[in-house]
Amino acid sequence: MADPRIKQIRIKTGVVKRLTKEKSSYEKEVEDQERRIQKMKDEGKDEYDIKKQGEVLQESKAMVPDCLKRLNTAYVDLVNLLASEIDLKSAEEYALAEVVCAAAKEMLGSATAINLISILPLAAVGVL
Numbered sequence: 001m002a003d004p005r006i007k008q009i010r011i012k013t014g015v016v017k018r019l020t021k022e023k024s025s026y027e028k029e030v031e032d033q034e035r036r037i038q039k040m041k042d043e044g045k046d047e048y049d050i051k052k053q054g055e056v057l058q059e060s061k062a063m064v065p066d067c068l069k070r071l072n073t074a075y076v077d078l079v080n081l082l083a084s085e086i087d088l089k090s091a092e093e094y095a096l097a098e099v100v101c102a103a104a105k106e107m108l109g110s111a112t113a114i115n116l117i118s119i120l121p122l123a124a125v126g127v128l
Contacts, residue, residue, distance in 0.1 A: 027064060
């Protein structure tokens with residue numbers, strides 16, 4: 001039977017990967033919706049339709065911070081797990097988790113302050 005610690009790494013890696021894609025998707029949706037609204041305005045479409053599209057835009061914009069918060073939480077969880085399971089560093093899943101963490105860290109970097117208090121000890125063990 002496989003090591004349950006590897007299974008946890010795989011699960012948490014999947015969560016971070018999914019949330020990274022989800023955040024990108026919402027950001028793209030916001031951009032697309034803004035272009036759609038501008039096009040409708042340029043074409044002189046009905047004001048009601050433009051207003052409804054504006055509401056859709058606001059819903060999409062509201063999802064970005066929520067997704068960012070969930071991504072930050074999942075990222076910190078995964079980084080903490082990797083730090084506690086440093087003996088599994090040679091496992092393929094561990095290496096994949098490090099790659100996913102790097103991508104998430106890049107996405108989180110400018111968007112939010114990562115909870116440094118919970119990950120400062122990780123820098124000492126070389127996870128970050």
